[in-house]
């Protein structure tokens with residue numbers, strides 16, 4: 494079928510990943526969730542398919558790819574397993590892309606080949622116990638010494654923290670300078686003085702690791718500072734702008750699966766002598782879900798396409814994330830409702846989606862922060 498928004502390459506990529514997801518991810522996603530274990534087998538297969546190479550310079554082992562491709566890959570993976578999707582999206586958009594965008598030749602040559610093979614996993618350590626939305630309030634200290642920096646402080650909620658061999662760390666050389674004092678570093682893990690502690694008890698995306706990182710006099714050499722001095726805030730905000738496209742795509746994938754299982758269940762469950770799909774109340778839910786998912790997908794595609802055409806895309810990315818995350822939460826809610834009591838119990842997929850969806854409204858900028866960004870852009874012109 495022709496899709497006016499996707500070209501032949503996009504469609505082929507989508508079909509290849511969808512086949513993989515149907516075959517390998519959907520049958521295992523509940524197990525990953527229940528075991529709360531990092532899905533090494535799924536990540537290895539995604540690496541074998543070359544998806545960690547997408548959009549990274551060929552010189553460093555990457556293959557041609559656009560932000561649209563990354564969005565398609567993330568959506569399709571999330572349709573099968575939202576945990577695997579956040580592992581993929583964090584690795585790609587918050588670590589590989591950070592180094593590709595701001596690394597020098599030596600840094601790219603050293604780190605990108607390992608990241609594109611996923612022989613090591615990547616992470617971004619930004620959030621701290623006292624600084625989440627308010628990034629400029631970061632307190633983790635980077636003290637300059639002769640040959641590098643000494644890092645002290647702590648980060649929390651870091652996706653892939655447990656598995657990551659390459660961590661992008663954002664720290665301040667002087668917390669009094671706010672956003673102007675931020676620097677970004679590439680840290681290889683494990684590292685002397687770095688303690689990684691998994692944070693248990695997540696509502697959803699339970700197969701992904703989320704960790705606390707404590708830095709006790711961790712040394713990072715000068716050559717591992719990323720980009721220009723004092724530009725850590727600016728660079729990180731740019732990385733997060735593009736990262737939001739992938740969280741929007743993850744949200745669309747979650748919502749899409751909620752719709753698919755709802756259609757299937759409605760056509761097999763009988764009540765009052767009829768399939769529940771014959772009740773208009775259920776049909777209305779399906780129609781609303783399908784319409785909202787398509788709108789969320791188009792916003793996501795639009796922000797990806799704008800960034801691929803080197804056009805301003807930041808506001809559209811915020812709109813896509815704001816709307817798609819809301820659609821994910823609402824679609825998962827309706828999927829549970831359509832399933833009735835069975836949808837409330839694990840390992841029903843609706844139950845998992847309901848838990849997995851919520852975080853899309855929180856990470857990489859909460860919905861409140863997206864509204865602030867959108868309004869700021871509306872009022873600035």
Ligand SMILES: Cc1cc2nc3c(=O)[nH]c(=O)nc-3n(C[C@H](O)[C@H](O)[C@H](O)COP(=O)(O)OP(=O)(O)OC[C@H]3O[C@@H](n4cnc5c(N)ncnc54)[C@H](O)[C@@H]3O)c2cc1C
Nearest residue numbers: 617618619620624625626650651652855856857858859861
């Ligand atoms: C599962 C998970 C994985 C994560 N992965 C990573 C990761 O890999 N790397 C990383 O660095 N971080 C990660 N995070 C952190 C995430 O990005 C933050 O949790 C998020 O940015 C919100 O920050 P906070 O939790 O400190 O909440 P706060 O900033 O304390 O916000 C609390 C509430 O106040 C609201 N609020 C804050 N400021 C304003 C304002 N100005 N106006 C209106 N409302 C406001 C927020 O929207 C929210 O509702 C992850 C979080 C989770 C839950």
